[in-house]
Amino acid sequence: MPLLTAKRKKPPIIHTEQVEVAVKPKPKPKVNQQNNSLRVASSNLPGRRKSKSKSESPYPYPYPYPASPASSGSSDPRRRIDRDRGQSRKRKHGSVDPLQPHFDKDSDAEDDDDDDVFATLENRKRHRSSADDRIDHKRALTCADAFEPAEGPGPKKLRYIHATEIISTAHSHSHSASAHRALQATEDDDIRVQLQYPSLYPPESYDLLIENGKIDAVSDIIDVVTHVADFYLTADQATDFTEPNTGLIRRLNRASNTNDLAGFKRALADANARILSLAQDGTFRRNLSQRHAIPYKLAEFILSQVYDRTVSPDVDKLKQYKNGTDNVYGELNYIFVDKVLQEMTRMTSDQVFVDLGSGVGNVVFQAALEVGCESWGCEMMDNPCDFAEAQKREFARRCRLWGIAPGGVHLVRGDFLTEPAVHEVLKRADVVLVNNQAFTPDLNAQLVNMFLDLKQGCRIVSLKSFTHDDQGGRNINDVASNILRVEHHTYPEGHVSWTNAGGTFCISTRK
Missing domain, CATH: 3.40.50.150 (Vaccinia Virus protein VP39)
Structure with a gap:
């Protein structure tokens, strides 16, 4: 029985070695030099969106607001109405940033969709982290007096410059050829409205007029209501404002787009009532106490009003x-x-x-x-x-x-x-x-x-x-x-x- 008596063979000896294999790197993305104007040797600064030229505008600040992903469509309730300050300036939603490098697609980009998704998510995480690092937690934003009830009978008093003091049917300088009534209002229509701010102070008076280089009443009003929803409220609290079909911002925009004066005034009255209610029940004050920074687009808007x-x-x-x-x-x-x-x-x-x-x-x-x-x-x-x-x-x-x-x-x-x-x-x-x-x-x-x-x-x-x-x-x-x-x-x-x-x-x- 040779199979049983044959001498067992030794197992083969296997030698292993680690060998470095050169991997051909993917071509680096090309930097678009035209849009990389601000270069600092020691750091790459995250950028804002490119602003339009100010040209003949009397206002020194351009509009650098970035558009949120949800607000790029014309039907979105948060769509801003561009203002006419000296000339027509349209804010480009989704435009490139002149302060940030932008990369052209290389030949491998279409083959690496999954990698691009994860890279995008990682970039967003890093952006949020860097933004959080810049928050000054020592800063208190709340002006307590703005939310204290009036002492004695009557509303709180605050003497500020109302829009009607700048552009109004009661002022002769507003009867120039460039001034006209908004929303196709006629001479017989009442165009005086009130705008409530996120405090207990009295509302601001506006006449619904437009004049080059001065206040665009309709645009200002929609911007104020939008800022209230964006900054002063949580997403759940802001539903009355941001609901895509029947929200207050959508109603204001729809009335503006269709020149519906009566509809605009009804939507504004409802917005004013809701904003005042949120100021009275302490919602704005509680939310502000949890915040330590003002979005730059809100800061720019307040400065522009001043x-x-x-x-x-x-x-x-x-x-x-x-x-x-x-x-x-x-x-x-x-x-x-x-x-x-x-x-x-x-x-x-x-x-x-x-x-x-x-x-x-x-x-x-x-x-x-x-x-x-x-x-x-x-x-x-x-x-x-x-x-x-x-x-x-x-x-x-x-x-x-x-x-x-x-x-x-x-x-x-x-x-x-x-x-x-x-x-x-x-x-x-x-x-x-x-x-x-x-x-x-x-x-x-x-x-x-x-x-x-x-x-x-x-x-x-x-x-x-x-x-x-x-x-x-x-x-x-x-x-x-x-x-x-x-x-x-x-x-x-x-x-x-x-x-x-x-x-x-x-x-x-x-x-």
């Missing part, structure tokens, strides 16, 4: 300056300032912001509202100073109307080189803005001497560099080079008031 009621009616006065001097007026647009304050310098409510040459105060108010910080501005030209003081009064009152507590605002009228209050606050400043686009070399040199008193780590945002590094190397006698560490950046078109072209700016850190 500007429209104080500066826009007499904006031509800002053109009265002497060329060839340091007293030249220009504004940084809203989206520019938003990037600098929120993402590049990461300001918080316990910090101090100073604007040297603050003009009508736009950036000062934006910092106080968006960041909630102590905000200072100094200006010496009379007309901008007068506008700034008017804006300060309306800003404080309109923030209360919205139930929001901004940071403290301090305006100094005079020369920032000699004002003692400015020199004192600079010692505590965390971020200093200097729009030195048109400053003379002598004034820039004097500013550098002021920067000697800045604390270590203070950042200076300027349109031009204070150092001479770009002019043949560092000079040991150059004070600016010795005390400042400078980063150079670029901004896209539509970010400043004096040109539609892009340009450069600097963020210098005190060593």
Whole structure:
């Protein structure tokens, strides 16, 4: 029986080795340089949507609002009506972002749909995480007085500028050829309406009129109601406003689109009643107490309301300056300032912001509202100073109307080189803005001497560099080079008031 007696063979010995196999990488996506205008060497900044050119508009801020995915269709109840401020400006829903790289599709993209889905989800998680990291949990948003009942009989009192004081059938300046009644209202129709805000203060009066460069009443009203639903309420609480077919926002938009004056007034009356009820039962106050940041689109809207009621009616006065001097007026647009304050310098409510040459105060108010910080501005030209003081009064009152507590605002009228209050606050400043686009070399040199008193780590945002590094190397006698560490950046078109072209700016850190 050879099968039973045969000698058993040894099992074969198997040798294993690890061998690296080169895998051909997928081609990298191509960056669309045209839309990647703002590039920072040390970081990639998440961007906003590209704003349209402001052109002849008297209002210095473009409209940078991004569209939510649910609001891109014309039938969506949250669709905004674009405003006509000096010219027609349409907000592109789903448009590309000039501050963020955009990638062309490569040949493998269509084969990797599943990978793209997971990558998209991961990107959304990272975006939410980074946004959460920027929330200033120390900030309290609620203006308590806005939700306290009136003392004694009658409604609460708040003296702010109503829309009817700017554009109204009772004012002769509203009878120009460009002014007309909205919703195809006739001369016999009553176009006076009231708009309730998310507080217990009295509603604002509007006449349903449209005039180029002034308030578009219908658009303003729909925007206010939409902001209330978006920010002041949870999704469940906002159902009465956002229901796609019968919601209040849908009803307002439908009436606007069909020029249904009676339907618009009925929908607005129902919206006012609902908003007042939510203010009275404490819903708005409870929700605000859980929030620590204002969406930039709401901040921009509140700032635009202030500007429209104080500066826009007499904006031509800002053109009265002497060329060839340091007293030249220009504004940084809203989206520019938003990037600098929120993402590049990461300001918080316990910090101090100073604007040297603050003009009508736009950036000062934006910092106080968006960041909630102590905000200072100094200006010496009379007309901008007068506008700034008017804006300060309306800003404080309109923030209360919205139930929001901004940071403290301090305006100094005079020369920032000699004002003692400015020199004192600079010692505590965390971020200093200097729009030195048109400053003379002598004034820039004097500013550098002021920067000697800045604390270590203070950042200076300027349109031009204070150092001479770009002019043949560092000079040991150059004070600016010795005390400042400078980063150079670029901004896209539509970010400043004096040109539609892009340009450069600097963020210098005190060593």
